[in-house]
Amino acid sequence: MQRRDFIKTMGIAGGAVLTSPLWNNVFAAEDKGFPLIDLHVHLTDTFTIEKVMEIAEKTKVKFGIVAHPIDWGLKDDEALQKHIDMLRKYPVYIGLQPVGIGWYKNYSPSLLSQVDYILMDPQMVPMGDGVTLHIWEFDTYVADTEEFMQKYMDYALTILKNEPMNIFAWPLFLPVCIARDYYTLWTEERMQQILTAAKARNIAIEINDMAHTPHDKFIYMAKEQGLKFTFGSDSRNANAGRLDYCKTIAKKCGLKKDDFYFPDTNKHNGFFK
């Protein structure tokens, strides 16, 4: 790629970033099939951006770092600004993973407009009477499966239709206690409702390496209807970029570069001004 095109594509300044071989590696990898990009990586006190960069150098995987815009995460404009300034020195996409509806009201739109992408999942399911299930928790208890599925679908469709988001994460994931019924609970009708809502707003579907979801049939349906995909490990450790499930299912479903969503580093997430 010409340096001129490179600058135009990435839209970022700063010698360290522009001359980093990592960006080039990603573009080269596209030619071999699907791109090796993990857009769902969290940093911690011990899993630092430097550690992510070491993995990137070794594996040639390109990363997107997500953080939570919430009181215990990036709690305000100041924290978000600091976070963006820190990450812009590295060849990574900068993402947010909100954990509740309406979160963006606590931040300046001009600052949010600098975030490359927003990834949101439907894992905090409101069950009514003030009860919210955190369905990733191992001991999540589902009393009535059909009632749960109804509420889960309602929440998933609500965020898909209303929230600012570029990527729908953890698609089709089920609480452990009902996971054995995955193939019967995910009826074609339910899957189609999710796809229709995502497609209407050009929201990409995450292939989640931790949950091993979604399955091939859903991916085929999504692909046929022109939806885009991302790979996400949801890792906070050296598993970042491994993507074993993602690579296997992408190969099985014949996904190619054109089937993937890439954050737009010029327009960023596109929801705020």
Ligand SMILES: [Zn+2]
């Ligand atoms: Zn996450």
